[in-house]
Amino acid sequence: MKLPFNLRNFDGPLTRELVREPGKFGLGQVPSKVAPDATTTMVCGFCSTGCGLKIHLKDGQAVNLSAETDYPVNLGMACPKGWEALTPLAAPDRATTPLLRNEKTGELEPVDWERAMVLFCERFKEIKAKHGAESVAFLSTGQIVTEELAFLGALFKFGMGFVHCDSNTRQCMATSHVAYKQSFGFDAPPFTYADFEESDVLVFVGANPCIAHPIMWQRVMRNPHRPEIIVVDPRKTETAMAATQHYALTPKSDLTLLYGIANILIASGWIDRDFIAAHTNGFAEFAEFVTRFTPDHVAAETGIVVADLWRLTETIAQGKRVSFWWTMGVNQSHEATRTAQAIINLALITGNIGRPGTGANSITGQCNAMGSRIFANVTSLLGGHDFQNADHRAKVARVLGIPDERITSQPSLAYDQIVQGIEDGAIKGLWLIATNSSHSWIHQDRFNELLKKLDFLVVQEMYTTTESAQRADLVLPAAGWGEKEGTLINSERRIGLVKKVSRAPGQALADFHIFQLIAHYWGLGTMFTRWSSPEAAFQLMKEISRGQPCEISGIADYAHIDAAGGIQWPWSEVNAECKNPPAEWRERRLFEDGKFFTADGKAKMLFDMPRAVAEPTDAEFPFVLMTGRGSSAQWHTGSRTDKSDVLRKLAPANCYVEINPADAKRLGIGPGDEVSIRSRRAFITATAFVTSTVRAGQVFVPMHYRAVNRLTHAAFDPHSRQPSYKYCAVSVGPA
Ligand code: SF4
Structure with a gap:
């Protein structure tokens, strides 16, 4: 096969690999691991539910799909997006070649990969030389596979020597990440989807699973215990319509409501004192704090009348297995973290955690939000490690085979701070990977105006028509889900496999291979030779995870994940030694032993006074x-x-x-x-x-x-x- 780019002057190991195995770069047939006319299984690449799909192949190309019946997540169900997952791959506006903006005409024009890579490196190096290591940033995604997230974070920070990067996970799950980390000592959603079916009371706060997570909602519908389903949401959402109780509170009064519930629970003695004493810190302070959230005060602030507040609280108190679920209604708030922690506190004071049908459970959004939170090297060092901890830095450096000093302790700016950095002139170069910030970022007009201040904007994308790609100086054409391999981590911490079942169009490359090319053209020599394939990167992630709450060292390889129907972390070598894992190990929850990941093993109760919204209504904007x-x-x-x-x-x-x-x-x-x-x-x-x-x-x-x-x-x-x-x-x- 003729390679689509000229690599005559580039005779490194990567070139030789490209020549030998062009298919690995999205240019050939699907890998031989998948038989050309077989049906194979993989997980869906849209949302964090992580449903299993059967992909039907003809002549090595996916032609259709159906829902996987034996996958413990979806049990034969799929939502409309899942059923249509292959369709977007064939769209006519796929990016099929790198595109460079012609400075004279202002149009994006095709260039070959070599020119694209040379320019990418030259322009970002120029900016770095002139303005320093903090002048280039990337914004990535929870939509690419974990191995790509890990590679990108390592390449950008340890290889290219930049500091600031963030992900669209900031728009979605940053709150849950911080809330869990502060309360539990690690970003650890405790639940498994079986809990939807085991609860006798389910409390959804700012979550609309009927629409946002329809397969999770189907799991609720399978619950045989005739559960009370409580929805706390200003809107009468589809989930609220199906619930047994709906509390339409005043928008953004949820923190006050949750403290009010805690106050009644504590004052009425409807709490689990043994659990609190054995497994939590901060209860006395929390109990004293919530006394100010009297029913009358809460009713005035939330619009929930006192009788309804009592009814809601009594339902929680009477439940034997109460699970609390939240998503974007909580996370996308001006006081999001304390709201999430108020939910966590309710689970802790009632002892509803670590048992079937319980938990303070954050439902994630994107298919790999969890991978992004733990392995992206953005807010946490790879594997949920801490950039500030010298031992953690040394461990990661050792596994990756790089000098310790390549890993800086300097924290990255968050997404909004990177945007502010563009406004201030501190950020001059920006690289967007699989995210459409020009559409999705808050106060969009300002963001798009600021992009004009950049010296160089690179967008790595599947499509040429996104609002972000249309503003790029350079577009790098990326393969999508189904055109590459790797792993995704779903809401219940289950690692699922994505396979290459379709050829990427034209010269589009898997993000993983784009990062390999960048590593080479940047001149990083042998620093990333261990990242020779997604599966090799997975082996590095396994090593890095050792000793962490998210340890996955017991997962042998991709075939193991495939055969097991996905594997939830943690899965250490202790698990792997069990030759006949019990059936219940397919769906595992955390904290069954009451031990959290804090230094003393106890969960922390964190709280703050509610704050006013940033932009209240007034006569002009009512x-x-x-x-x-x-x-x-x-x-x-x-x-x-x-x-x-x-x-x-x-x-x-x-x-x-x-x-x-x-x-x-x-x-x-x-x-x-x-x-x-x-x-x-x-x-x-x-x-x-x-x-x-x-x-x-x-x-x-x-x-x-x-x-x-x-x-x-x-x-x-x-x-x-x-x-x-x-x-x-x-x-x-x-x-
Ligand atoms: S619920 Fe999510 S993971 Fe399942 S099929 Fe739909 S989009 Fe895919």
Whole structure:
């Protein structure tokens, strides 16, 4: 096969490997590990549920798929996105060659990989030489495989010598990461999906699994215990409609409500004193703190009347197996971390953790948010290690075979701080990998204006048409899910396998191989020769994880993951020594022994006074704008889901706004009318969906439409630095 780029002057080991095995670079057939006309299994690459799919091949190419019946996650079910997972690979706007912006015409024009790599390295090296190691940053994703995340973080920080990088996990799961780390000593979601079926009370706070995680919701529907399902959400979401109790609180009063529940539980003696004494720290201070959240005060702040507050609390108190679940309604808030920890505190004081059907359980968003949180080398050093800990740095350096001093203790700026760095002129170069920040970042117009200040913007992407790719100086064409191999880690810590079942189009390369090329062209010599393939990188991750709560040293290889139906961390060599693992090991939860990952083994109760929202409503902007997922057929900015005719038919094509009938009547707005929505930052139009799912004074616009983040206000949780997408002030009127 003729290689699509000229490597005549480059006779390193990588070139020889390219010539010998072009298929590994997305250029040939699927790997011989998968028989050409077989059916093989792999996990879905959209959301963090991590469903197992059967991929049906013909002549080595995926032609169809079906849901895997024996996978412990989805048990034969898949949502519309999963069923359509192959469709986006064939989209006509795939990036098939590197593209460079012509400075004269302003157009993106094809170049070969060699030119792209030379330019990538020259331009970023120039910026580094002129402005220092802190002047180039990357923003990546929870959408690429763990091995690629680990490679990228190691390459950028240890190899290329830069400091600042972050991921779109910051928009999604940073809060859960910080909340767990502070409370439990490690970023450790404690649950397994079997808990959905084992609870007798499930409490969903700011979570709409009917839409956002439909297969998890199916697991709830399989619960044989006739559970109480409590939804705490300002909107009457699809999940709220199906729940047994819905509490439509005032937007962003959840922290007050949770403290109020704790106060009643403690004052009424509905707590597990033995568990608290044996396994927690900080209870006395927490109990004293919450006394100020009297039922009357909570009712005034949240809009939940006192009788309902008692009913909610009593339901929790009477439950034998109570599980608490949260997602973006909590995480995307100005006081997100303390809200997540208030949920954790409820589980701790009632002893609802470490037993079947219990837990303080954060549901993640992206297919590999968990991989990004632990192995991306962004906020934590690889394997959930600490950049500040010299022993951790030495351990990681030893496993990777690099000098200790290559690993800096300097922390990275968070996403919003990188954006601010662009505004301040400190960040001059930016590399976006598999994320569409120009659509998804909060206060979008500011972000896109700031991109113009950059000296060099590289976007590594599957598609040429994303809002971010359209602004790039250089586009690197990337293979997508199904065109490469690696692992994803789902919400319940299960490591699942992704395989190459389709050829990437044109010259598109797996992100892993793009990083290999960059390592070579940057001149890093032999520093990354251990990263010879995704599976070799997985072996490095295993070694790095040794002794950590997320240890995976007992997983032999990819074949082991495949045969086991995914493997939850931790899975150490102790597990591996068990020749006949009991069936229940397929679904394991953490903290069954009551030991947390803190120094003394006890969980910490953390709390703070609630703070006012960053942008309250006023006479000029009297509505609260809430954003969120619109339908189970849409995924984030629609880069992939919009490619499917089927998925497009399952959601409105145009941006719409949910508005309460009373507000609509008062403003003279009818169903289907075009309305204007204005914030202090921008003005957009949307189609009116007149519905009582939102209360008077509130409107909701799905996050998938390009316009919505023109309106949102850039406020952040101080601990996790996660953006507060769920609350800003707008005005609404007929267009
Ligand atoms: S629920 Fe998530 S993982 Fe499962 S099929 Fe749908 S998108 Fe894929």
